[in-house]
Amino acid sequence: MSRIGGQLASRGCPHQVKGTTMTTQRETGTAAPHRVLILGAGYAGMAAVIQLAARTKGCEDMQVTLVNPQERFTERLRLHISATGQQVAEMNIPELLEGTDARFVRGWVTAVDADAKIVRIDDNRVLHYDTLVYGLGSVADTVTVPGVEEHAYTLNTAQDAEVLAERLARLDRGTVVVGGSGLTGVESAAEIAERYPGLNVVLLGRQEPGAAMSPKPKAYLQAALTRLGVQVRSGIEVVKVLPDSVELAGGESVAADVVLWTSGTRVSPLAAAAGLTVDEHGRIVTDATLRSVSHPDVYAVGDAAAIRQGFGVMHGTCQGGMPTGVHAAVSIVRALDGGQPKPFRFGYYHTPVSLGRHDAVVQFTHPDDSPRRVYLTGRVAARYKETVTASPWPTYGRMKKMPASGRYQRETYVGPWLPEPILTVGDTADDITNAESVSTAMLVVLETLSPLERAVFVLKEVFDFSHAEIAQAVERSETAVRQAAHRAREHVRARRPRFTADRSRQRDVTERFLAAATGGDINTLMELLSPDVTLWTDGGGKVRQALRPVVGAQTVAAWFAAIGKVTYQGVEPADMNAELVEINGGPGMVFSGLERIIATVTFDFDADGRITTIHNIANPDKLQAIAGGITRDVGTI
Known part of the structure; x- marks a missing residue:
């Protein structure tokens, strides 16, 4: 994958500001880099800076600066633990930003002038900006009640x-x-x-x-x-x-x-003092894209923003804050590239509450934060809560390498949804089970289970909890849990492809398919496909793909036989490259051209080695890890 892995550096940099290309302006000496200033390194601010740094790395036309009063990241989800003298890890913000082009400035924000586009730091330093991301967050209200x-x-x-x-x-x-x-x-x-x-x-x-x-x-x-x-x-x-x-x-x-x-x-009074439109609580009022309604060059994220969704104004949480930071970063890049920022959409999904170190309760919610019937309690909930609490920092690290992993977008997805392809290594017999657990087929099947069945299946098959422990966690009888586990297993077995563990056979079929597809050999393609083969394509509404599954050997064979004859995503057949790799624990193909990744293809096989299902992912946001050449060992997943 060395040839493909080197292509990430050529991904598109933002190149347009107010209709004028930044490259042209720099060549004529009329423009400095576009300055994006991010205030606050909370959950939302960190998501914004990491996303911007990852998406604009190497772009001389962009300067990203993060301002925060301290270098240590505040894990607010763990402060109640620290308050009892228990040690927690110290996470250093500048260290996380190493390897990016983002700049860290330590200091307190003491004033913002939204009209002049300047920010004062510690009263004695001035920073100028072209675009501001305001994420100063909230603190406990110590003013309302005397004393x-x-x-x-x-x-x-x-x-x-x-x-x-x-x-x-x-x-x-x-x-x-x-x-x-x-x-x-x-x-x-x-x-x-x-x-x-x-x-x-x-x-x-x-x-x-x-x-x-x-x-x-x-x-x-x-x-x-x-x-x-x-x-x-x-x-x-x-x-x-x-x-x-x-x-x-x-x-x-x-x-x-x-x-x-x-x-x-309460939030800082700085936003109101800056002349930004705020609500009765001092939060910046935003439009649908998270821009200030009074100053469009200011984005507000996290607790500092009054963000209205269909269910009302969002309240401050980590699960809501991080997506706002991601969305602001994506919107900034889109706007500077001449596009229009998209509306922000979000729905809540859980309320995890720790009750000491070994107990917790997790209430799963509807998007409007109202409670669902499903919940967890006890040791299982405590493990879930700890997983949630620990997730932001490694998530930032993952965003740094593949920024598309931070997107919250399943709610309005266009066309079939397929899980993100992952380059994997390790093909020994001991890795067969792990490889199957991360296969595209398995991930798709899990999406079709009910919430209770999925919870029971994962807790039993992944965490190896007993039926009695799961029953206590989900507040169901042990009999009901056993029945749910049985339904889930049967569902998975029925829908999971029944290919053998003969990986050499799978690879051989994949190699023959690749040769036939690139050579336009429709007869060989027909031989390799089962009669009722199904092709699923995921373009995410960003790349033209089939919005419904393509069924039947003849139709699917004709689809792939055209690869060597038609222009695809602006790439001529002569400029297209294809490579056999391992994706999600099995053989797959990567198509590239014009120094970018175009698509991936993975397969499911029947017992005879014929292809029963094809997963074709062309959504560029899901190809970031492939483009970066990032691999994972299936033995450790």
């Missing part, structure tokens, strides 16, 4: 968590009041109670914990808090925080040696 700023602890930064941890470590006995019964309050109260069983932990809030969940997971969450000894008081409003207590509406006072404040959030 919070002076007497309460917060979890805004890793330093905040460390300060609280030091205080808790010195507290042999006493009461810790957690103000706010939202998810951060619940996780913090549970973590403190588990870590310091000698302390009295009181959780105060207007709503009962888990209020947005369906009845069973909510009951599980509340029972877990009771088991940990957390005293929960709902329907409570704190009106003042004092050095040794909190006052409630109605005059009652609750003694407190430590107060942790998690109730409500």
Whole structure:
């Protein structure tokens, strides 16, 4: 793959600003690089800078700068863990940006002038921009309730968590009041109670914990808090925080040696002061593409933005923040290349809540964040939660190599959807099972299972949980879980291709198919195809492909026999290259031309070695890993 692997460097750089090519402007000495300034390295800001850095690497016409007050990335999903003195990994932002062209500037943003397009850093430095990505995020609201700023602890930064941890470590006995019964309050109260069983932990809030969940997971969450000894008081409003207590509406006072404040959030007033249109909470009001409605050269992402979807305005979460950063980056590249940014579309899918280190509850949701029936509890949920919590940083690393992996786009996908092709290595007998588990066929089959069947199948076959453990996690009887597992296995067996483990036979057929297709030999193609072969094509609406499956040996053979005769994606037959590689654990083909990857093709085989299914992926966003020559060993997947 060395020839193909070197083609990623030639991918298109943004070349157009306001109708004038940047290359031409540079040659005439009339233009400097387009300056993109990203404020804030939270979940959304990091997604934006990594995406932009990856998509514009080597482009002299673009300058990407990230501003953040510290080099350490704040894992807000783990701050409640750090607050109890437990060690978590330190993640360095400049180190992650190494190997990209993005620049890191350490400092506090003290002013933004949206009309002059300048940002002040620490009051004594000025940065100019052409496009701004505003992602300064939110912090705990310490202003609304008197005394919070002076007497309460917060979890805004890793330093905040460390300060609280030091205080808790010195507290042999006493009461810790957690103000706010939202998810951060619940996780913090549970973590403190588990870590310091000698302390009295009181959780105060207007709503009962888990209020947005369906009845069973909510009951599980509340029972877990009771088991940990957390005293929960709902329907409570704190009106003042004092050095040794909190006052409630109605005059009652609750003694407190430590107060942790998690109730409500607020955003920086900088956006409003800059003249940007903001909502009643100070968040930047955006259009459908995440641009400021008052200043189109400003994109707002994450908690700092008031982003309206069909279900209403999004609330701040990691699962929503990262996609906004990705979308802003993609939109910037598209706009600078003369295109129109597309509307942002997002739907929620889960609410995972840790209840100490070995327990959790995961509520799966509809896109509008309302609860589904499916949920997880206990050890399985804890493992799920940890997987979610740990995922952002490696996701940034993956985006750095293949930026298309960050796109959130399944909801409005055009035409058949196929999983992203992955170059794989390792073809020993021991790797057969692993190779089959990442095959295109298996990934497609899993998409057809119901949510319960898919959860049971993965928990049983991948994580090797017992039926009893799965039953407890999904709140079903063990009999129901066994039935779901049986249905899932039968479904997978029925729809999974029944090819033999004779990989040499598969490779031989693939080689013959490649030779016949490039040579226009329709008779040989017919011999290699089963009579009812099905061709699935995935162009994602970006490349012209069949929107429905192509069925039948004669039709499919004619489709591929034309490869050597017709122009495809602007590439003449004489300029097209084809190469046999291993994709998703089996033999496949990569087509390229004009220094770019055009498409991949993989196959399913029957017991006789005939091709039963063909998967043809031409969506350029899904070909980034192939273009980069990135390989994975099936023995370690």
